[in-house]
Amino acid sequence: MKNGFLSVFSPFVAMTFIVSALSCTSNNSYHREEGMIWNTVYHITYESDRDLGDSIINTLESVGKSLSVFDKNSLVCRVNQTDSTVIDKMFSDVYSASLKICEASEGMFDPTISPLISAWGFGPGHEISADTAAIDSIMKFTGIKKTRLEGDLFVKEDPRIEFNFSAIAKGYGCDQVASMLKRNGVNNYLVEIGGELAIGGKSPRSDKWKISIDRPIQTDSTEIHDSSAVIELTDCGVATSGNYRNFHKSGTKTFGHTISPITGYPVETDVISATVIAPNCMLADGAATACMAAGSELAKKMLSQLGYDAMLILSDTTIWTSAGFPQIE
Numbered sequence: 001m002k003n004g005f006l007s008v009f010s011p012f013v014a015m016t017f018i019v020s021a022l023s024c025t026s027n028n029s030y031h032r033e034e035g036m037i038w039n040t041v042y043h044i045t046y047e048s049d050r051d052l053g054d055s056i057i058n059t060l061e062s063v064g065k066s067l068s069v070f071d072k073n074s075l076v077c078r079v080n081q082t083d084s085t086v087i088d089k090m091f092s093d094v095y096s097a098s099l100k101i102c103e104a105s106e107g108m109f110d111p112t113i114s115p116l117i118s119a120w121g122f123g124p125g126h127e128i129s130a131d132t133a134a135i136d137s138i139m140k141f142t143g144i145k146k147t148r149l150e151g152d153l154f155v156k157e158d159p160r161i162e163f164n165f166s167a168i169a170k171g172y173g174c175d176q177v178a179s180m181l182k183r184n185g186v187n188n189y190l191v192e193i194g195g196e197l198a199i200g201g202k203s204p205r206s207d208k209w210k211i212s213i214d215r216p217i218q219t220d221s222t223e224i225h226d227s228s229a230v231i232e233l234t235d236c237g238v239a240t241s242g243n244y245r246n247f248h249k250s251g252t253k254t255f256g257h258t259i260s261p262i263t264g265y266p267v268e269t270d271v272i273s274a275t276v277i278a279p280n281c282m283l284a285d286g287a288a289t290a291c292m293a294a295g296s297e298l299a300k301k302m303l304s305q306l307g308y309d310a311m312l313i314l315s316d317t318t319i320w321t322s323a324g325f326p327q328i329e
Helices: 012-023 051-066 075-080 089-104 114-119 132-141 168-185 281-294 297-308
Strands: 006-008 031-037 040-046 084-086 147-150 155-156 190-192 196-200 211-216 228-231 236-242 247-250 253-256 271-278 311-314 318-321
Touching: 012 155, 031 051, 040 168, 051 075, 051 084, 051 089, 051 168, 075 089, 089 147, 089 168, 114 132, 114 253, 155 253, 168 190, 168 196, 168 236, 168 281, 196 211, 196 281, 211 271, 228 311, 236 281, 271 297, 281 297, 281 311, 297 311
Parallel strands: none
Antiparallel strands: 006 211, 031 040, 040 190, 084 155, 147 155, 190 196, 196 236, 211 228, 236 271, 247 253, 271 311, 311 318
16 A cells, blocks of 8 residues: 555544443453554454453464565565565465456556565655666566466566565455454454454444544645544455555655556556455455556446445545445544
């Protein structure tokens, strides 16, 4: 991603009050875990008769060992250093989902554009490099379709091809934590990593979870944080992507952080924010990024094909929602 900008609507003080009330009649209580992972913040709320904090951390660390580009010993970093590597199920899951979204978005979602991201100043150091002048050369070793799975062996046509699953891995991390919670008998939970959400069951208020979606407002000198919508939902994944909080300035030009895999250049479309609801957070995460790069017309086509619901905020301030998107408060 991109950055996702969703927040749990109900304040923790209110949660605490309801937890106290529930504790009088049940052995379960709501727990809250938070911390840092993959250079972002996570918040997890779940109802259980025991503390699962250690299991949450272990799950997140397992995902990171496979998919985090911030861990130089991770599987994805090993994949990036060779032309063929034996992979694990986590890598296979995210790779397969990436292919699915790539095809539905007509190539506008592609996790191999990491060299392009670095060239445009969004990689380590956040400085535009000399490679910016050689986009065509970089494009020769980007493209997920230049890779394939042969059983558990991952093969690249060009060893220089690099993967960065940042636009989908946080969502997958949410799903993995949610799966772990369910294996431990947890039915009611909200898992949030960097704004991406996996949601199940009921909130501490005994109803669906309320989620606030940020309004994309930015002036020349500051960012304004506001809510564009509040929705209620459960048993799904939800993610928001937007350019309005991640951009790079070079002289008088401002580049958004969404790079087109087709052209290799930062893409300007009429979508300034995309919130997607999907069966799991991994798919919502990837699809939200794809909407940003695709523009509204292709995004609507993709969403219809995939069967996901969404809210798109367009550059003319128009808000478009799919037929099945929850009622906005």
